């Protein structure tokens with residue numbers, strides 16, 4: 020897991036020298052965070068995903084690993100405790116078996132009957148007892164080093180036999196004295212049978228030829244105490260000993276039978292425990308010396324001659340307590356248990372050990388931890404991998420949005436975002452589209468405003484310059500016309516000059532009107548009266564001949580603060596356009612409406628030819644006209660637009676070809692100069 024975290028972070032964390040001054044470390048940390056947050060969003064997302072996974076999965080893995088460790092440790096301790104119980108049982112069984120040999124022999128009628136004669140040295144009686152001993156050895160199928168001896172009341176050996184580890188049985192032994200062996204003395208004195216773990220000193224063993232097998236040279240052992248626990252260690256033997264009193268038919272104590280199983284260099288019991296009970300290592304100590312074991316040294320030999328560690332010796336041999344825990348055994352650490360072994364007088368004479376190699380346990384824990392770490396790493400990697408497509412899904416619309424913004428900024432007003440669903444990203448796309456729409460409209464309005472402003476200046480200049488020469492032309496043309504005789508052939512030319520000069524004068528007047536829109540002379544105006552007056556001024560023109568004018572006035576929209584002359588011009592132009600769009604009979608509906616206290620609306624709707632879609636964005640442009648040359652200036656709607664704007668109003672148009680057109684003018688009811696302008700509904704729709 021640490022490796023995965025390392026891999027995730029390394030690309031972002033610049034090399035941090037632990038000896039670097041703290042200011043440098045702070046700067047490096049800051050740069051790292053900036054890089055992390057300021058980097059590509061996708062990278063940040065992927066890392067965040069992986070980081071969240073790393074933290075949760077890593078924590079989880081740590082907890083699992085800790086739980087497994089604890090569980091394994093307790094399982095291992097339990098296992099060793101169970102091993103010790105099994106080893107104790109085997110040990111006790113062996114002691115019972117050894118005790119049973121002496122017990123059976125003292126009850127054997129052949130032995131009892133022939134004992135007195137054998138004790139006197141009768142070879143036949145000795146022979147009979149010898150056979151009984153051999154029978155017991157064969158019937159019990161004993162394995163390992165055994166000594167069986169029939170003793171007289173002083174402990175002198177009458178008949179004895181030794182069974183060697185390899186199964187060989189010694190010839191009949193008749194020499195030897197065991198009366199001074201404490202367990203024998205106790206039985207001879209008390210008449211009570213005894214069975215215990217006993218130390219048999221070298222001199223006793225030498226009588227039956229077992230001293231050689233008992234001899235174990237002491238080796239230097241790390242962590243062992245400087246002095247041996249028992250001075251007899253190395254030469255004496257440790258044995259399971261059973262002694263039963265031998266009685267004659269009258270119940271008189273006449274001797275005893277000793278049976279012993281010696282541990283020194285005999286591995287029958289320890290190997291049996293290991294194989295049958297499945298225990299890792301078993302050892303039997305005489306004092307603190309290993310006399311029988313399956314623990315091996317570096318060379319792979321059984322580690323007899325090595326000694327118990329000082330810590331264990333203190334607890335087990337000196338205090339007579341059980342030792343549980345880690346212990347250094349010969350060359351490595353084991354999870355162990357040691358039990359003291361007691362002789363028949365209650366002295367600690369050695370110990371029984373079982374243990375499991377800690378390396379095996381640690382190997383198992385390591386394997387578990389590796390698996391947990393592997394699963395954690397896979398989870399983190401998966402989170403990182405899953406984050407990539409998810410990041411893509413999130414980033415894609417944002418990338419598109421960035422691209423759309425870039426195009427919009429470069430002047431592409433047609434760019435729009437696709438919107439899917441109604442999530443946050445769709446809302447973002449909607450907002451972008453609506454922003455682009457507004458921007459587009461504002462730009463168009465600005466362009467037309469700019470155009471109109473420059474047109475106004477140009478028109479004012481041209482009109483001013485043309486006005487005087489035109490006046491002179493008309494004055495002199497009129498004078499010449501008057502002076503021409505009625506039948507003069509130049510008269511019609513002269514009249515043409517006057518007519519065209521008049522037309523030019525009208526154009527100049529229109530231009531001057533167009534230019535004069537800059538100034539509003541506002542006053543309280545009766546809107547309906549002004550409308551009536553405008554209708555009246557146009558009604559008699561030939562274009563209105565077949566047109567019916569319908570008025571729908573809202574009484575609440577009667578008063579307005581505006582420039583009446585300019586508004587008159589607006590209405591006249593709109594009415595003229597409406598009438599000109601109608602061929603044959605038709606209607607013009609003039610409607611007023613109070614939207615609220617601050618704003619009124621005037622609409623002039625006709626049933627004329629309508630405006631084609633492609634003309635919609637041009638009709639307010641100065642000099643745009645669909646009339647034949649010479650018939651219109653194309654300034655009418657430009658003037659209307661300029662006047663409405665100067666009044667802080669708005670003009671919109673709706674039209675359908677073949678059905679008619681409606682121009683709607685919205686005006687504030689109160690005229691306020693400068694910044695404190697009346698509120699108007701936002702958004703102007705031209706089209």
Ligand SMILES: Nc1ncnc2c1ncn2[C@@H]1O[C@H](COP(=O)(O)OP(=O)(O)OP(=O)(O)O)[C@@H](O)[C@H]1O
Nearest residue numbers: 596597600629644645646651652653654655656680
């Ligand atoms: N009510 C309407 N119905 C149909 N088309 C219209 C209407 N009003 C304006 N138009 C169109 O808009 C164009 C521009 O109108 P505008 O009033 O600016 O100029 P004009 O009427 O052509 O000339 P002038 O007003 O100088 O006589 C017209 O030529 C016509 O094509």
Ligand SMILES: [Mg+2]
Nearest residue numbers: 595596655656
């Ligand atoms: Mg017009």
